[in-house]
């Protein structure tokens with residue numbers, strides 16, 4: 001077992017925090033759930049799959065939303081007969097995201113694994129690492145921090161935020177009643193703009 | 206005049222199972238058939254995103270022939286036709302307007318012959334035009350919801366109402382319940398009647414149309430109110446696209462009603478119909494409405510979707526990450542390398558390494574070990590050249606071979622190729638069985654033809670490579686490849702083993718015709734002044750096998766040695782590739798006073814020596830330099846020039862004529878010089894090689 005100290009969180013604390021987090025989620029129905037084997041340290045994690053829509057035309061948001069253009073679609077832009085009966089309506093761009101919060105045995109900190117797909121379904125048109133990096137505000141993360149890694153439980157590639165920066169974050173949040181929530185709310189914007197509902201804040205005080 | 210009615214367009218979505226199933230069917234069943242196939246699509250009613258439009262979803266059940274196996278009461282089922290072109294060109298050349306006109310005819314037919322009245326799903330016909338790139342797992346598709354461009358204009362009689370405003374609570378409940386109880390195909394379109402006893406009744410379109418027409422004839426109303434209902438996947442204030450074909454159907458089957466009355470429609474929205482809206486429309490006044498009706502279907506069809514870029518064109522689905530088994534292993538391999546890039550060496554050029562074309566001459570202990578390290582670096586193109594077979598004595602030392610290879614006595618070149626493909630299926634691997642012509646190994650008449658072929662093949666292989674590894678088991682076998690690399694200016698990496706000592710070396714560059722000696726005083730000479738394997742020899746390579754005893758002919762090395770040398774050989778290459786000067790990088794000799802800012806010497810991954818020699822006897826490693834030798838029997842200007850001039854006949858002379866290379870290179874002249882001792886001293890000073898290595 002790893003040493004407990006400032007900037008770390010024990011498995012027991014992680015699990016306790018995670019259970020509170022999921023309880024709150026079921027109260028406000030925002031879809032987080034606990035998966036895996038809770039009896040084995042590091043084998044259980046909090047996860048959510050979500051589908052959202054990105055509306056076009058919002059310039060402020062454009063910088064923080066993935067590009068849907070594929071170079072190879074540029075060849076196709078047909079001009080067809082004008083149809084007077086067709087209503088103009090904003091284009092709806094689906095984005096499926098999956099976020100997993102795991103506990104790292106080697107660092108004794110939570111780690112965020114995530115993936116995003118620019119379609120209605122997971123697996124179709126994934127968001128690349130470079131794209132995920134470009135979506136981080138002001139590019140404040142280097143690819144050192146946001147990279148790709150094999151999900152330790154599922155064995156498939158995910159984007160992730162390297163745990164090395166979590167030590168510092170956990171130190172800052174050491175007064176929190178739920179370090180997991182405090183930590184997650186800090187790192188979430190870097191993970192495809194994950195948003196945590198403000199209700200979770202109650203868990204930290 | 207009130208607002209003119211417009212319609213919101215539809216959106217469709219395919220999940221990965223749809224394409225996985227399609228690929229399976231394409232390979233096993235459709236093959237090259239480009240005929241249209243029937244498919245199902247559905248609007249799911251479990252969706253939670255109710256503020257957004259509900260996409261028409263295609264998945265693996267879309268291809269089921271029997272509707273019962275698709276039928277799901279929690280969805281609205283539509284039927285469609287799909288055409289997949291075999292080539293991208295054919296896909297591009299299809300005219301979308303002609304395509305929708307011809308493929309969408311079924312909608313018009315079903316309205317005109319009345320079959321849509323009983324089978325309302327025929328009104329929501331959709332079309333899919335697709336091209337599937339089965340190699341790249343990339344799919345192009347474009348969906349259309351055909352409807353006539355021409356439509357007698359409708360105007361809002363009043364603003365749309367929610368069902369809660371239109372109906373009392375009991376009827377809202379009846380409507381929602383009634384909708385959910387409908388068969389998934391009849392959920393598309395139906396009729397809602399309010400009877401005189403204020404009962405809500407849900408019936409099919411045929412019954413609704415009949416009720417309209419009888420009341421018209423009898424001038425009396427059997428029902429208090431008649432609503433035509435349609436499932437509406439759209440979420441805007443406009444009615445959704447499916448209403449268009451319903452309007453056409455009503456215009457065709459009850460024109461008097463259509464052109465004179467206020468018609469009420471229920472747009473069924475939300476997963477339990479709870480968000481439904483009621484629209485009340487009235488037609489524009491037409492002088493000759495019969496004419497309007499009759500010309501309804503003379504127009505073209507419209508209804509192509511816009512893609513997520515808001516363009517009229519196909520959507521591209523890239524499934525290589527999930528569907529391609531080779532890509533899966535690729536991703537994992539690349540991930541390790543990318544981690545190195547991401548975390549340690551951000552400027553590492555992995556593309557360059559991936560694209561590198563490596564020719565491995567010799568597929569023995571060194572060849573196998575070098576290939577393993579190249580795999581580790583993610584090199585994607587490896588060609589093995591060898592002319593021997595796997596024997597039982599090889600398998601424990603030559604890490605690519607198995608017992609089975611020895612049992613089958615497979616050629617090493619082929620066995621090595623199969624082995625790397627087994628390790629990484631996506632790699633470009635080749636195996637070539639070839640005997641390399643060697644000086645001193647006389648080519649007799651009978652061998653002439655095969656020697657010619659071997660030379661041609663070897664020339665072609667070297668020409669098509671970026672790097673040639675010399676991993677052969679004899680000195681003279683390295684001669685011709687050295688000449689070819691010098692002539693074609695390819696990177697040559699040489700590795701040779703003794704019993705417990707090794708030599709790993711990069712050859713200097715030879716794209717010049719200047720025969721002047723390099724400056725021997727330069728501390729770290731550049732690639733252009735570095736020698737080759739033969740540059741410090743004072744005899745030409747000859748038949749080393751003839752005057753040796755059996756145990757000398759077969760080099761036996763300590764087993765760990767090949768792994769060490771192979772590791773060094775590949776790392777030397779990679780360091781070289783990531784050096785700003787590439788093969789011209791200055792050679793490292795002395796390890797003291799290396800300044801990281803000296804970019805002629807220090808590259809991204811550090812320094813690149815010329816020759817690394819090491820021994821397991823005392824675990825020593827030292828770096829040496831051999832300068833380019835103007836009378837080298839393999840890389841000097843006269844040799845390269847003669848090869849370029851005479852090709853095969855030069856090679857034959859080198860093989861057959863004693864001392865031919867010594868004469869040609871000028872080595873013979875030098876050996877006769879009175880100042881030979883001084884010259885040798887100068888040569889020895891820059892390379893302190895031991896006698897052991899020379900024998901290799």
Ligand SMILES: [Zn+2]
Pocket residue numbers: 736737738739740833834837838839840841
């Ligand atoms: Zn040479």
